[in-house]
Amino acid sequence: MSHLKVKVDQKLKDEESLASNVGHQKIYSKEAKGRFATLRIWAVFALLGLFYGLPWLQWDGRQAVLLDLPARKFHIFGLTLWPQDFIFLAFLLIIAGMALFFFTTLAGRLWCGYACPQTVWTEVFIWIERWVEGDRNKQMKLDKAPMSAKKFRIKFTKHAGWIIFSAFTGFIFVSYFTPLNDLAHNLFIFELGAWEVFWIFFYGLATYGNAGWMREQVCMYMCPYARFQSTMFDNDTLIVAYDEKRGDPRGGRKKDSDYKAEGLGSCIDCHLCVQVCPTGIDIREGLQYECIGCSACIDVCDDVMEKMNYDKGLIKYTTQNNVDGKPTKLFRPRIAVYGLIMLGLVLTFIYLMAARVPLHLDILRDRNAIFRETNEGLIENVYTIKLVNMDEEAHEFLLTVDGLEGLNMELEQEKIVAQGGEILDLPVRLQIDEADLKQRSTPVFFHFQSTDKDGLMIEGETRFLGPRQ
Amino acid sequence: MSELKNNKNDLSHVQKIIIILWLSFVMAGIATGVFFSVIDPEALRGCVTFPVMSRMGVYTVGFLLFWLLTAASSLLTSYFLRGK
Ligand code: SF4
Numbered sequence: 424m425s426h427l428k429v430k431v432d433q434k435l436k437d438e439e440s441l442a443s444n445v446g447h448q449k450i451y452s453k454e455a456k457g458r459f460a461t462l463r464i465w466a467v468f469a470l471l472g473l474f475y476g477l478p479w480l481q482w483d484g485r486q487a488v489l490l491d492l493p494a495r496k497f498h499i500f501g502l503t504l505w506p507q508d509f510i511f512l513a514f515l516l517i518i519a520g521m522a523l524f525f526f527t528t529l530a531g532r533l534w535c536g537y538a539c540p541q542t543v544w545t546e547v548f549i550w551i552e553r554w555v556e557g558d559r560n561k562q563m564k565l566d567k568a569p570m571s572a573k574k575f576r577i578k579f580t581k582h583a584g585w586i587i588f589s590a591f592t593g594f595i596f597v598s599y600f601t602p603l604n605d606l607a608h609n610l611f612i613f614e615l616g617a618w619e620v621f622w623i624f625f626y627g628l629a630t631y632g633n634a635g636w637m638r639e640q641v642c643m644y645m646c647p648y649a650r651f652q653s654t655m656f657d658n659d660t661l662i663v664a665y666d667e668k669r670g671d672p673r674g675g676r677k678k679d680s681d682y683k684a685e686g687l688g689s690c691i692d693c694h695l696c697v698q699v700c701p702t703g704i705d706i707r708e709g710l711q712y713e714c715i716g717c718s719a720c721i722d723v724c725d726d727v728m729e730k731m732n733y734d735k736g737l738i739k740y741t742t743q744n745n746v747d748g749k750p751t752k753l754f755r756p757r758i759a760v761y762g763l764i765m766l767g768l769v770l771t772f773i774y775l776m777a778a779r780v781p782l783h784l785d786i787l788r789d790r791n792a793i794f795r796e797t798n799e800g801l802i803e804n805v806y807t808i809k810l811v812n813m814d815e816e817a818h819e820f821l822l823t824v825d826g827l828e829g830l831n832m833e834l835e836q837e838k839i840v841a842q843g844g845e846i847l848d849l850p851v852r853l854q855i856d857e858a859d860l861k862q863r864s865t866p867v868f869f870h871f872q873s874t875d876k877d878g879l880m881i882e883g884e885t886r887f888l889g890p891r892q
Numbered sequence: 893m894s895e896l897k898n899n900k901n902d903l904s905h906v907q908k909i910i911i912i913l914w915l916s917f918v919m920a921g922i923a924t925g926v927f928f929s930v931i932d933p934e935a936l937r938g939c940v941t942f943p944v945m946s947r948m949g950v951y952t953v954g955f956l957l958f959w960l961l962t963a964a965s966s967l968l969t970s971y972f973l974r975g976k
């Protein structure tokens with residue numbers, strides 16, 4: 424690790440002095456073709472397909488995945504989550520965070536290279552750019568050329584393409600929160616709500632800015648994960664590395680020449696690995712924190728090696744230990760610890776999910792009086808019980824109360840029936856003979872038991888207050 | 893984290909502002925989520941007077957206020973950390 428750190432820091436200083444002198448330069452990355460580029464294209468299609476496709480899916484007569492903020496309900500296929508289920512969401516986020524730790528230790532920045540929204544959307548924006556402006560050389564030439572009608576037209580087309588794509592992205596984003604059908608309908612009759620317009624615009628602008636303009640700068644300067652991931656790395660983490668022992672000394676040579684006799688290594692110093700790098704670094708300098716592990720340099724160098732009839736893998740996915748000629752250990756304490764924590768979290772989550780009762784109870788005491796005396800001379804407390812039926816179906820309930828001997832309960836309703844998704848308000852009166860009261864304040868318990876579904880029950884505690892004893 | 897220290901003075905103003913806005917955005921998002929999962933704007937209607945707005949509107953305004961707060965905090969922190 425120490426060896427790794429030194430390299431990183433040294434490189435950083437060089438980079439920084441450069442960066443502070445010239446500011447951030449626009450990076451023109453060359454298109455890399457190869458195994459990993461193909462893998463990324465698959466990842467882009469899968470992930471964006473999921474993002475753009477999910478809102479169109481229907482389930483039980485409504486949108487399958489709908490985070491219905493206006494109604495304060497999250498629908499995820501058959502499951503409906505209420506604000507009361509916040510803990511599940513928090514759990515999911517913690518599990519996701521832990522998974523990121525786990526996979527980072529194991530596989531380095533695999534996330535960055537293939538799954539990060541920043542990477543995925545940037546990839547699409549680069550496709551649009553390449554499609555309109557041409558390859559790296561054409562882009563550089565175009566940018567150097569003075570403004571002309573042709574240049575303006577090309578740039579205009581590119582930005583128009585980006586903006587349309589961004590607006591559509593914003594629209595889909597909002598459709599996770601407002602049903603897509605309503606949104607589309609309102610869009611076509613020009614009656615979108617102000618807040619929806621705001622969020623479409625906001626998300627669209629963020630996409631346009633991040634994937635069109637900022638790109639690798641997001642990874643280099645803004646991403647918290649990029650900053651923290653180095654602390655999760657160890658010498659057995661999968662990284663993209665250049666095989667220095669094999670490659671150096673670098674130098675140009677003729678194909679089929681006996682480079683070893685000339686005192687050269689396998690690297691022909693073609694700089695292609697630098698040209699394809701989206702963050703503009705030279706991987707041959709060692710691991711650097713800017714490297715997002717996109718493996719474009721692996722693809723391009725493999726290509727070069729093939730053309731030269733050398734073995735592939737001068738740049739490859741490997742581990743620091745492997746580079747140093749030591750064995751790589753897959754199982755290590757860190758992995759075990761992260762793995763166990765994650766397993767524990769997942770099991771707890773599954774347990775909580777399975778034990779989840781789709782009912783919620785709020786018991787409010789009457790605000791006006793602590794207690795009152797009825798005409799018959801009984802002590803009476805008044806409550807309002809809010810029973811939330813978070814299930815999709817209606818249920819009938821039996822209400823009982825205990826905790827005090829001799830307690831009498833009066834209900835306004837004959838039957839307690841809560842429709843699916845209904846919040847029921849139940850005024851309840853509890854009465855007792857003063858002689859049966861032992862203390863000023865006694866805990867009492869309300870039980871709701873469904874009469875039509877076994878195991879569907881909930882209990883709530885409150886206090887019964889009487890005069891000072 | 894030596895990277896952070898090394899970098900801090902070498903970032904341009906625009907970069908600093910973007911970092912501040914972005915990280916406070918993330919925090920404001922979390923705060924909004926937690927806050928509104930506990931508190932339903934409709935339930936506040938009786939207690940607090942605010943202009944009539946849909947829940948979506950209250951969420952949005954709430955988020956923007958949180959963002960203002962977290963961004964202000966980050967901005968002040970970074971300002972006083974300059975040490976000059
Ligand atoms: S692509 Fe391969 S051969 Fe070319 S400079 Fe990079 S490491 Fe050397």
Ligand code: SF4
Nearest residue numbers: 700714715717718720
């Ligand atoms: S050095 Fe890292 S970021 Fe650059 S091309 Fe290689 S893998 Fe991608």
